[in-house]
Amino acid sequence: MSTIELHPARRGLHGTLQVPGDKSISHRAVIFSALAEGTSHVYNFLTGEDCLRTVEAFRRLGVRIDQSDDSLTIYGQGLNQLKEATTPIYFGNSGTTARLMSGVLAALPCFTVAYGDESLAKRPMDRVVVPLEQMGAKIYGREHAARLPLAFAGQKLTGAKVNLNVKSAQVKSAVLLAGMLADGETTVYEKGITRNHTEMLMPQYGISIKTEGQTHTIPGNQQPVAADIHVPGDISSAAFFFVAGLLTKESDITIKNVGLNSSRDGIITALKTMGADLTISNQRSVGHEPVGDVTVRSSSLKAVTIEGDLIANLIDEIPILALAATQAEGTTIIKDAKELRVKETDRIAAVANNLTALGANVKPTEDGLIIHGPTPLAGCVLPSFGDHRIGMMSAVASLITESNVMIEDKNCINISYPRFFDHLSQVMK
Numbered sequence: 001m002s003t004i005e006l007h008p009a010r011r012g013l014h015g016t017l018q019v020p021g022d023k024s025i026s027h028r029a030v031i032f033s034a035l036a037e038g039t040s041h042v043y044n045f046l047t048g049e050d051c052l053r054t055v056e057a058f059r060r061l062g063v064r065i066d067q068s069d070d071s072l073t074i075y076g077q078g079l080n081q082l083k084e085a086t087t088p089i090y091f092g093n094s095g096t097t098a099r100l101m102s103g104v105l106a107a108l109p110c111f112t113v114a115y116g117d118e119s120l121a122k123r124p125m126d127r128v129v130v131p132l133e134q135m136g137a138k139i140y141g142r143e144h145a146a147r148l149p150l151a152f153a154g155q156k157l158t159g160a161k162v163n164l165n166v167k168s169a170q171v172k173s174a175v176l177l178a179g180m181l182a183d184g185e186t187t188v189y190e191k192g193i194t195r196n197h198t199e200m201l202m203p204q205y206g207i208s209i210k211t212e213g214q215t216h217t218i219p220g221n222q223q224p225v226a227a228d229i230h231v232p233g234d235i236s237s238a239a240f241f242f243v244a245g246l247l248t249k250e251s252d253i254t255i256k257n258v259g260l261n262s263s264r265d266g267i268i269t270a271l272k273t274m275g276a277d278l279t280i281s282n283q284r285s286v287g288h289e290p291v292g293d294v295t296v297r298s299s300s301l302k303a304v305t306i307e308g309d310l311i312a313n314l315i316d317e318i319p320i321l322a323l324a325a326t327q328a329e330g331t332t333i334i335k336d337a338k339e340l341r342v343k344e345t346d347r348i349a350a351v352a353n354n355l356t357a358l359g360a361n362v363k364p365t366e367d368g369l370i371i372h373g374p375t376p377l378a379g380c381v382l383p384s385f386g387d388h389r390i391g392m393m394s395a396v397a398s399l400i401t402e403s404n405v406m407i408e409d410k411n412c413i414n415i416s417y418p419r420f421f422d423h424l425s426q427v428m429k
């Protein structure tokens with residue numbers, strides 16, 4: 001197993017860095033470009049393992065995709081030229097690939113088998129299978145197609161009115177992708193607001209879609225056309241450096257080109273409520289997404305309650321927010337976050353395990369965490385549970401411990417942030 005020993009950041013963090021491209025937008029840009037007619041380019045593409053799974057899936061369907069560093073050239077030939085994959089397609093650890101590709105594979109006229117790694121094979125797929133079945137999809141697998149591997153007997157689907165019973169951008173996106181390819185119109189009713197990158201990208205590929213509040217309507221039989229996409233930096237990756245800068249003494253770092261989409265910026269709201277010295281400058285648009293440079297300085301934090309609609313807006317940032325809460329004055333309550341139990345690992349259990357091992361006062365609840373702070377943290381050996389965000393949270397914790405921390409399975413961080421440790425040493429100099 002790949003283990004790394006990290007030492008505290010006694011002189012604080014300084015300088016600037018640029019986090020990699022947004023994971024959600026990178027997946028989606030590949031999907032639309034590969035289905036499109038014409039040659040698309042994706043710039044600042046996230047070359048993490050998860051997004052490369054989506055690239056590989058389309059290569060298996062016969063699409064030529066060339067990669068040069070973090071730029072992709074995708075030679076779309078249109079929907080009619082896609083080929084059937086003759087052996088199973090591997091989705092690795094990527095929930096986003098599994099859910100979004102399910103919407104595509106159910107609606108294409110070919111037979112596909114797809115599988116994932118041990119973690120992905122445990123994650124719920126019925127959340128996409130059930131709404132796709134309402135559109136006529138034929139999907140087979142274990143536990144009534146609730147788990148990978150899945151077999152898709154792809155065929156023409158029929159548009160439907162679909163009520164989602166889980167707040168999930170992945171599920172919404174799967175149904176919208178299927179709706180784009182189906183006969184007739186599809187309407188998706190969301191239970192709450194979730195990240196809107198699919199809806200924002202669709203018009204850029206010439207696809208019409210109408211959004212009113214939490215209702216999305218998409219006409220069927222649409223052929224995307226090629227586009228060039230510039231992917232903003234990933235706020236979910238930047239969040240690790242926001243908290244690193246806030247918790248370490250005498251720190252002042254700027255993270256440039258951070259995506260600030262209002263369906264993703266809950267971490268900034270939460271940290272500011274906690275009293276973070278966090279400022280945004282140079283606000284602009286990259287593609288159709290808002291971005292800015294975020295400067296954080298060492299801060300004394302206070303506890304906060306995170307619940308309700310804010311949860312979907314910062315779902316992937318909860319592990320690092322929990323670490324921040326261990327250093328905040330008072331009791332932080334995180335609730336309504338049961339979704340964390342079905343991520344790459346059970347993140348409620350994993351966060352509680354690692355923060356407790358470090359000496360924090362943390363109680364896991366059924367749908368969240370209760371954290372009493374501030375508590376000093378001590379060095380120890382921490383597992384990553386094969387989960388990139390748990391690995392990065394543990395690495396940031398090491399910056400404020402009294403002695404060194406050993407992090408096991410550091411390579412799982414390559415899933416979303418291959419250069420994470422380079423960037424960390426860059427700001428520790």
Ligand SMILES: O=C(O)C1=C[C@@H](OP(=O)(O)O)[C@@H](O)[C@H](O)C1
Pocket residue numbers: 023024025096167168169170171173195315316339
């Ligand atoms: O749509 C997306 O790109 C994502 C949506 C979220 O998952 P859910 O849709 O399961 O909430 C998030 O946790 C995941 O990292 C990426």
Ligand SMILES: C=C(OP(=O)(O)O)C(=O)O
Pocket residue numbers: 023050093094095096097316343344389416
């Ligand atoms: C949950 C995540 O991703 P996915 O669902 O794509 O595996 C994540 O990146 O934190």
